[in-house]
Amino acid sequence: MGEEKQDVLLRDYYVGVDLGGTKMLAALIAEDGSIIAKEEIPTLAKQGAEAVLDRLGSLIESVLAAAPGGRGVVRGIGVATAGTLDTAKGVVTLASNLGWRDVAVASVLSDRFACAVRLENDATAAAVGEWLAGEGEGSPDCIFVTISTGIGGGIISGGRLIAGVNHNAGELGHISIDGNGMLCPCGNVGCLELYASGTAIGRRGAEHVRRAAESAGSGGALTRLAGGDPNRVDARLVAAAAAEGDAEASGILREAGRALGVGLVSILHLLNPQVVILGGGASHIGEPLLGPMREVIAERCLPSIREQVRFVSSALGSSAGAVGAALLMVRDQK
Known part of the structure; x- marks a missing residue:
């Protein structure tokens, strides 16, 4: 057999x-x-x-x-x-x-x-993939959120993939979290991925290094790791600087994590999932990013929805x- x-x-x-x-x-x-x-x-x-x-x-x-x-x-x-x-x-x-x-x-x-x-x-x-062979296996209601260059996602509800009329459902990164915020290339303003993606984290870090160079300040660990070059800064470098105790880098990750939490609260209220699976390169930053995300969810999400959901990391990775x-x-x- x-x-x-x-x-x-x-x-x-x-x-x-x-x-x-x-x-x-x-x-x-x-x-x-x-x-x-x-x-x-x-x-x-x-x-x-x-x-x-x-x-x-x-x-x-x-x-x-x-x-x-x-x-x-x-x-x-x-x-x-x-x-x-x-x-x-x-x-x-x-x-x-x-x-x-x-x-x-x-x-x-x-x-x-x-x-x-x-x-x-x-x-x-x-x-x-995560729903059928990963962390969402056995759950009829789960959401996959990828935090990478941008922010994207996929929605499983009632045991069905929610694809939309032309398979463009799940554009979670283009949920607006600031009606007066930055203009996104998609045409919307204040999109989540402008504040919480790996690209957003890198952009904020580069701005800090640039300001430090213009003011002849030290700029801390982030500037040192970047060699003073804003063009070398990405989310991984910001995370490395935060791990060394750089206050500016830690603040950037905290703000990004809270922005992610704001976006996820709306998603949780809309879909009431059982599992939220977090993937993408920036998700590997871990607690400096995800801790503030959970804080916002605890503060703002309806208890009846918040208490039913668990957050897990992608099992299948890349x-x-x-x-x-x-x-x-x-x-x-x-």
Whole structure:
């Protein structure tokens, strides 16, 4: 019986892809969401869409070759990526991180691998991955929030993915937390990601280093770690300075954490989830960012909602989008 089960796993697998502006990851996924093999390479987006898709095809071939025993035929490919998507046609209509407009990802990969290809928003796919094979497993009501270059998310409610009419639901980073705030490139003002994303944290840190240079002040640990160069400052550097006791860096993280809490209170009130899964690079900053977030939630969220939710870190990490994209393909074929 065990041998028969192993045979099924060898034959019935899918490929999940997380296509980002900096790197792309492909994983060979079994029907239960387990990762058989995975590989990551730089995207090299400046080479253009044709070159990127050719490299992506080679990456997929590489993970397919890693199948145990070299056996099996891929049944489908799920691709998770950012940007504005036409999921029905499998087209990336606009992706600023890749410099793409109207790129037919699904048809290119389908022609190369002779299988079905599904395109999905990266944060939505990551939410599905965590829901079906990660920290949200078994919960019919969970939200995935990614805190990275921007802030995105995916929503599972009543055991169903909430995708929206054109699969753009879950743009949590564009909830306005300040009606008189900064103008966002999306056209809204006061968007959450302008205050609480990794980019926002890095921007605030760079402003501090720049002010210190202009005033000939010391600027503390943050300026020292940046070598006095504001262009070297990112969220990781701010976190490192805060870990050394830099008051300015700690204050930046506290303000970002409280802004995140303000946004999450609205999300909690709207959706009343059982689990909130936090992912993305900036989430790894930990307590200096997440502690203030929890403070705001304790202060402002309705007790009947707050007491029912638990906050957890992503179990799948950088693989969540690829796993979710593959599992959406599994569901399509059942």
